[in-house]
């Protein structure tokens with residue numbers, strides 16, 4: 618199991634992680650716990666998954682809660698199950714106490730980490746030892762947060778992902794308005 622805390626460096630040794638293994642789906646299976654506008658969260662996760670090339674065998678649970686460790690905006694836990702129906706189980710926790718903008722960016726940020734785990738770019742070798750693009754990093758809690766390359770990528774891409782989602786939504790709304798106008802003209 619891999620866990621990645623974002624916005625602060627922590628010892629990530631012992632966090633309980635329980636999942637029932639579900640069967641493989643052609644697209645990510647998304648489930649949202651807590652928070653508002655669950656349908657939009659599912660929409661965002663699917664949109665980011667498409668952009669990041671995460672198309673199958675992934676089950677993603679997004680949980681909005683207020684009991685995250687102090688200073689942590691969100692974190693991602695990842696576990697790969699092999700066997701007859703291999704599946705990547707991902708659990709994203711997001712601090713519900715942040716502003717709505719921060720929550721939206723945290724979701725995009727964590728989805729970049731999901732991509733890193735699923736594609737094997739970021740691998741947890743053992744507690745506090747990670748491998749990033751083939752290079753091993755020991756004692757990651759000693760590497761300042763902003764110097765971790767996987768965080769740099771997530772911070773860089775979170776804005777672009779969210780911006781693309783908003784633009785796609787805007788195009789959809791314009792199309793919908795045009796459609797409504799056409800129907801009214803009839």
Ligand SMILES: [Zn+2]
Pocket residue numbers: 621622623624726730767768771
């Ligand atoms: Zn992060």
